[in-house]
Amino acid sequence: MPTTAETIRDALVTARRERTLLEIAELPVPASLSDGLAIQRDVSRRMGFADLGWKVAIAEDGTAIGGLMPGPWLAAGETYEGATGAELRVEIEIALRLVRDVPLRPQQPYSRAELLDHCDKAYLGIEIVESRLANWSGNVAMPLWLTDAMGHGGYFVGQELPKTVLDDLSGLDCFISLNGVTIYDRPAVHGNGDPMAPFLAWANRKEEGLGPLKAGQLVTTGSLCGGVLSPGKGEVVTRLAPLADLSFTLR
Numbered sequence: 001m002p003t004t005a006e007t008i009r010d011a012l013v014t015a016r017r018e019r020t021l022l023e024i025a026e027l028p029v030p031a032s033l034s035d036g037l038a039i040q041r042d043v044s045r046r047m048g049f050a051d052l053g054w055k056v057a058i059a060e061d062g063t064a065i066g067g068l069m070p071g072p073w074l075a076a077g078e079t080y081e082g083a084t085g086a087e088l089r090v091e092i093e094i095a096l097r098l099v100r101d102v103p104l105r106p107q108q109p110y111s112r113a114e115l116l117d118h119c120d121k122a123y124l125g126i127e128i129v130e131s132r133l134a135n136w137s138g139n140v141a142m143p144l145w146l147t148d149a150m151g152h153g154g155y156f157v158g159q160e161l162p163k164t165v166l167d168d169l170s171g172l173d174c175f176i177s178l179n180g181v182t183i184y185d186r187p188a189v190h191g192n193g194d195p196m197a198p199f200l201a202w203a204n205r206k207e208e209g210l211g212p213l214k215a216g217q218l219v220t221t222g223s224l225c226g227g228v229l230s231p232g233k234g235e236v237v238t239r240l241a242p243l244a245d246l247s248f249t250l251r
Contacts, residue, residue, distance in 0.1 A: 004028040005039050008147050012043045012132055019083040021134040029141045033063055036146030037209045043147065044068050044210075051211055053095075053218035055127065055152055056202040058192060059142055064201035066210055067149035069218065074156045079249040082153070086130050087137070088230045088250055091223035092174045092188070092240055094166060094195055095125035095157065102203050102213035109204045112196050116163060124158035124244040125220045129227050137227075155220065158246035165243065166195050166221070174225035175239040178232060178250075188224040188240065195221040 002010070008027055015022050030036045044051075049070035056066050074080060082088050099120035102110070130153030133140055145151070165172070172188035192198060199221050203213060213219070224240070230250055239245040 004030060005035065005042070008039050008144070009042045009046065012148060013046045015132040016043075016047060021083065021085055022132055024133050024136065024140055024144070027144060030143035030147065033059060033065060033143055033146060034207070034209070036143035037065070039147040040068065040149055041210050044070065051214070051217065053155065053220065054202070054213070055150060055220050056198040057150065057222060058198050058201050064198070064205045065142075065146060065150070066202050067146070067152045068210055069149075069152055069155055069220070071155070073218070074154055074248065076156065076158060076246045076248060078156070079251050080128050080154050081251050082128075082130050082233075085134070088153070089129040089227035090176055090230055090236065090238065091127040091129060091227055092176070092225045092238055093125040093127055093220045093223055094161065095123045095218045095220045096163075096199070097121045097123070098213060098215050098217050098219065101215050104205070104208050104212065106204070106206050110200065112200055115196070115200055115203055116166070119163065122161045122163045122165060124161055124240055124246055125218070126156040126158065126238050126246055126248070127220060127223070128153040128155070130154070155218075156246055156248055157218070159244040161243055169195070169224065172224070172243065173239075173241045175237070175241060176225070176228050177237045178230055179234040183231065184225055184228045186225065190222055190224055192222065195224070198222050
């Protein structure tokens with residue numbers, strides 16, 4: 001009989017390859033967050049994904065958690081194609097590019113300034129959250145959510161931003177429209193206050209988990225607008241005002 005890890009891994013690999021959705025009630029739940037991360041790693045390897053980037057977050061219990069972002073990165077004007085029936089959410093974020101490796105260093109935690117010094121550029125980033133789990137919002141246990149890379153679907157890399165934007169979000173606003181209709185327009189707010197907090201927590205994790213932070217990878221620091229549900233498909237305009245904007249198509 002397949003183990004919990006094998007059952008989830010095989011279901012997610014099939015769902016990704018066939019662009020289908022899975023019913024949460026039909027899947028077992030990993031015993032721990034670390035088990036969820038291990039399954040995610042296995043899914044990524046089975047899919048042959050490259051480790052081009054990371055989405056990072058902090059769980060309710062304070063544990064640093066991450067999701068692999070395999071790329072390829074999308075650019076302004078390009079199209080993201082979702083699976084039939086999938087819920088698509090748009091997140092306005094700030095991404096950092098690593099210019100140096102960040103090796104695991106549990107006995108000597110990185111400081112915020114030191115971690116920023118390992119990054120040479122910041123960008124406007126737009127994450128598309130498209131989980132392989134149907135009806136996941138508010139219904140999925142965190143260990144199972146981790147197996148699906150926290151719902152990572154795709155990532156648009158936009159204009160370069162000053163790294164200092166991470167120091168103070170005041171005066172910034174997040175705007176999203178679909179086919180000319182505004183669906184979100186509010187001040188930029190990060191769930192952890194400091195957008196660097198999840199990145200710092202992940203860099204200072206106790207175990208390697210998903211893999212190392214390497215030069216050239218992108219790290220996205222978390223949403224400044226929550227996960228904004230797209231009510232349909234079409235032309236999307238996103239803006240981190242007054243700094244940058246990015247338009248694309250959802251199909």
